[in-house]
Amino acid sequence: MAGLSARGHAELPRPTRPRVWAAWAVHLFTAGGLVAGFAALLAVIDGDPRACLLWLAVALVVDGIDGTFARRAAVKDVLPHFDGAVLDLVIDYLTYVVVPALFMLRLGMLPEPFAFPLAAYVLVTSLYCFCNVHMKSPDHYFVGFPAVWNLVAFYLWVLGSSPIVNASVVLVLGALTPTPIKFLHPFRERRLLPFTLLAAAAWGASGIALVLLHPARPLTALVPWLLATAYYAAVCTWRTLRGPVRL
Numbered sequence: 001m002a003g004l005s006a007r008g009h010a011e012l013p014r015p016t017r018p019r020v021w022a023a024w025a026v027h028l029f030t031a032g033g034l035v036a037g038f039a040a041l042l043a044v045i046d047g048d049p050r051a052c053l054l055w056l057a058v059a060l061v062v063d064g065i066d067g068t069f070a071r072r073a074a075v076k077d078v079l080p081h082f083d084g085a086v087l088d089l090v091i092d093y094l095t096y097v098v099v100p101a102l103f104m105l106r107l108g109m110l111p112e113p114f115a116f117p118l119a120a121y122v123l124v125t126s127l128y129c130f131c132n133v134h135m136k137s138p139d140h141y142f143v144g145f146p147a148v149w150n151l152v153a154f155y156l157w158v159l160g161s162s163p164i165v166n167a168s169v170v171l172v173l174g175a176l177t178p179t180p181i182k183f184l185h186p187f188r189e190r191r192l193l194p195f196t197l198l199a200a201a202a203w204g205a206s207g208i209a210l211v212l213l214h215p216a217r218p219l220t221a222l223v224p225w226l227l228a229t230a231y232y233a234a235v236c237t238w239r240t241l242r243g244p245v246r247l
Contacts, residue, residue, distance in 0.1 A: 015078040023078040026069045030087055033062040037095035044102050049157060052103055053211050056150045057204075059095040063088070064187060089130055097126040100149035104166065109156055111163035118170050122149055125174035132178075140188035141239050145176040148183075158210050158217070182239040184232055192235060203228035 015023075040055035066088070070076075075084050101122040104110050110118045126147035129135060137143050152173060156166050186200050187193075206225035210217060 019073070019078050022073045023075040026066065026073045026075055027079070027082065027084055027087060029062065029069060030066045030084065030091065033059040033066070033095060034091045036062065037091060037099055040095065040099045041102065044099060044106055047106070049103065049107055050211055050214065052099065053154055053157070054208070056095060056099060056154070057208065057211075059091075060150065063092060063095070068187065093126070093130055096147055096150050097123060100153040103153045104156070104170075107157070109153070109163060109166050110170070111167050114167060115163075118167055121174055122170060125177045128177050136185070136188075137182060137244075140185050141236075142183040142185060144179050144181060144183075145173050146183050147177065154207070154211075158207075158214065160215065180240070182236055184235045184239065189235075195231070196235070199228040199231040203232075 036055045036059040040052045043052035043055060070084055101119040105115055105119040129147040134143060186196055202224045206221040209221040210225060
């Protein structure tokens with residue numbers, strides 16, 4: 001049984017050493033996303049967009065599954081003095097915002113003389129997302145554009161759109177950050193999870209192919225990539241039109 005503290009409150013039993021090691025291992029795994037993000041940053045500086053996007057893909061996978069590991073390891077209970085959520089946000093700001101902003105800037109994807117202001121716009125509008133305590137709805141959808149600029153940069157690079165088109169996309173998405181539009185979380189929406197995971201697998205496999213084969217865009221990769229994109233867009237539109245939900 002749990003003991004009593006000096007103030008008479010029940011004390012929770014101390015976690016076992018294996019549980020502590022497991023919790024720290026989860027945080028170390030999360031930190032791997034930072035290493036991948038740093039490698040992506042160096043790739044941008046070296047002018048290697050393909051390597052940059054592949055490293056960002058690694059960071060995306062880490063960010064996508066580390067939450068599941070964290071919940072299973074009960075890291076909040078085992079290591080209450082170490083905030084994994086803050087760790088995650090610090091890493092995400094680098095991989096989702098800073099690297100993609102530099103990617104679009106260094107590769108000439110934004111029109112001059114507005115390239116730097118547009119990159120700064122990406123950095124600043126994303127702060128609202130990262131500081132918004134209501135970033136997610138009760139049913140685990142992102143509220144407002146979730147600052148996934150890594151995906152935006154990826155789409156614009158693969159599609160080869162013009163700097164003017166890219167600037168328009170950046171301006172619109174940044175303006176959507178404080179709105180109530182809902183965006184699907186690929187692993188937390190339980191009702192559609194099998195379909196979402198299937199779409200994510202198709203999107204990821206075809207996306208990697210498009211990066212490796214760039215500038216070629218074979219239909220065998222492009223079609224499943226666009227179909228998966230259409231699925232996500234349809235779910236986001238449906239959830240936005242549905243309005244508030246109570247769980």
